[in-house]
Amino acid sequence: MTERVRVAVIGGGPAGLTAAAALAPAVDGDVLVLERERETGGIPRHSDHPGYGLRDLRRFMSGPAYARTLTGSALRAGARLETEAMVTGWAGERTLEVTSPRGRRLVEADAVVLATGARERPRPARFIAGDRPDGVYTTGQLQNLVHLHHRPVGRRAVIVGAELVSWSAVLTLHEAGCRTVLMTSQYARPEAYAAFGVPGRLAFGVLVRPRTRVVAINGRGRVASVDIEHLDTGRRRRVPCDTVITTGDWIPDHELARTGGLEMDAATLGPRVDTALATSLPGVFAAGNLLHPVDTADVAALDGRHVAAAVLAHLAGGPAAAPPGGVSLTADAPLRWVAPQLVRPGGPPPSRGKLLLWTDEFRTLPRVAAVQDGRVVGRTRLPWPAAPGRVFRVPFSLVASADPAGGPVHLTLE
Amino acid sequence: MSTYDVAVIGGGIVGAAVARLLGGTSLSVALLEARDDVGDGTSKANTAILHTGFDAKPGTLESRLVARGYDLLGRYAEATGIPVERTGALLVAWTREQLDALPGLRDKAGRNGYTACEIVDAAEVYRRVPDLGPGALGGLTVPGESIICTWTTNLALATDAVNRGVRLLRGHRVTEVRTGPDATRLVTTAGEVSARWVVNAAGLGADALDALFGHDRFTVTPRRGELLVFDKLARPLAPCIVLPVPSSAGKGVLISPTIYGNVMVGPTAEDLTDRSATGTSEAGLEFLREKGATLMPRLMKEEVTATYAGLRASIGHDDYLVELAADQRYLLIGGIRSTGLTAGMAIAEHVGELLAGHLDLTPRAALPEPPRMPNLGEAFPRPYQDAAAIAADPEYGRIVCFCERVTKGEIRDALASVVPPAGLDGLRRRTRAMNGRCQGFYCGARVRDIFEGAAE
Structure with missing residues (x-):
């Protein structure tokens, strides 16, 4: 079965939803957002703390509220949002293989916008040695556990990384009754906004160790401790904990970009795009953190607004290929x-x-x-x-x- | 307490194969597993290669049983749906010494009854594996070497055994053995089990169990092997299994495609004393990264999806150790190393021959059909791709694990299967859920909910 649409947006996070909201009123025909999760909204759905919507909506709201707002805007604009619909591959230049509980079908679009986002590198990709006990999560998994599935985590956490997202993990752990005893950062200066560092340390009693890496995780069944090493002195020590959160170290979810044969950028690991967000394939565009792992959700969303112009130009019968x-x-x-x-x-x-x-x-x-x-x-x-x-x-x-x-x-x- | 005719101790590939064989007779059989799942010891963490036996030591029991097992398991895989990819292997020589060793290896393969090996030059090596690093001097082909799903193999054998009437007793760790005139009482962590005959297929624990029977014939040294598993996007880099040539520089590591569509580099080989040390080590991971960078530099630009460590049962002896103690009604299957995946069914057949003089092993009439296992192989159709299956049951269209494309229907089926998982790791081995590049970033919490039966 093949369905024809004008625009297929892959990924219903901030970038995809915002692109759909901008495109739907201007496009004669369907703008279909394909989202593999059960709800649209992307990562903000489970980041249950304020800090969203600043640059795109000029508001200051929580992640879940932001996700709902963007979803509502896309719907009101006339976009079709299909959840539990995963694009598993390409059947042609702009033809997508889609699996959902409603069936397996092909979706053929005049324009495709990839907005598949980014994820954090999990522990194996960071070469942290040791046992494989329970209690080791990425921020995404942690927030999923706590905010969407209401699961308990441990009592004492070590956070690998001191990025912006790492403080988001601190907040989530705090809410779940788990104290962050240590954050490690490979950098000499903690990398998150200074605004986070001092109050974060004061409010949550978090110790940030710069120039430090976690070299091993110990524990059978449940995490018992981590071994940390100072990058300059090589000195090691063992820190007891029952939870380890590996944060940041983002990688674009680029599987479809790669299997679609898009030219890739070796540095971002996302598809290579021009300033209009056109990829190397005619009619295929990209937006959001797939392109820049990662910027804040509002900046990803604004990519969605930005990409709409190029998509519309393409639909209006602009040059078949971008100028060389x-x-x-x-x-x-x-x-x-x-x-x-x-x-x-x-x-x-x-x-x-x-x-x-x-x-x-x-x-x-x-x-x-x-x-x-x-x-x-x-x-x-x-x-x-x-x-x-x-x-x-x-x-x-x-x-x-x-x-x-x-x-x-x-x-x-x- | 009823007395079984035979108790098989160890629910790995070998124990499951033996139980399945004995379960096909009119004997009553119990399969005891110390852990809470079958295939949770050495059987889960091997390199998952269906071996031709080309490099076994000629004339050994291992040589004979691997060759026989290759055929038996190959046929059984077709009947049950255990995924197998006939990729072939290529031994690559990087030094003059290794190049000079190739004719000897080809001749040795011949003495093992395998005659399809061919020596090829460097140009042919790079034609077959274009992304190999520079410096290869030549190679030896082993067209029959294949990749297989070791998890499904173990589960198929255990499921088949249970379907044939074998009583599977998980969480039964044998702590004491009391030999009586007619029956042996096995004291376990979950109560006593009595059996006339006992088969020891306890893998890493085989020597300790053997000692409980009063023997002192071998020691199992746990040998840790660590593996790096690379992202599926790397799969085109490894069109076949790339094997090292054994040389004075050590055994080297292999690069192999996996049946799940990944690429694997490893294993390391490190003798340990701790039989539960299945953690990875900094040195091991570093060694594999260095090796991988030399063997296939492009592979190192791809993401690592998982790192694993597994223990192999090394006994410092060049052959399998399968011995019958008729006076004790006891049979030992020891020293089964990584080739045991291939040889398992042949080992069971061999065990059957040894026991035939003592037990009536006439096959029962009307045995159940072999089970049809869910396909975990990337090269074969899976439910998410199957329009008809989804139309008949929408749960096969509900993808829960995005990276591995595991549907809720498959997870539901695994939970309701003959040998259901005891934990999330068991669920991984039955479905691939959470085994992908995100390692649970997206689906970990939901899979846990489904496993624990939480309302969705």
């Missing part, structure tokens, strides 16, 4: 990645006029340079820090004067 050429953007260490990665001649500025970058080193007042073919084409000093563990945003104007016919533009921290 354009300038590639590359992040040089200590910058890890940049998104988007392609600036096409005549293309729009990126979402919010910002390039998104990730840094592995902390800089208080970072100076960023754009270098093309050995020539500095842009340089700026930013009033906000570049900090590991969260996206570092840079004005697009930095690369505005790059030569459209020139080589790749390298972005560097000076």
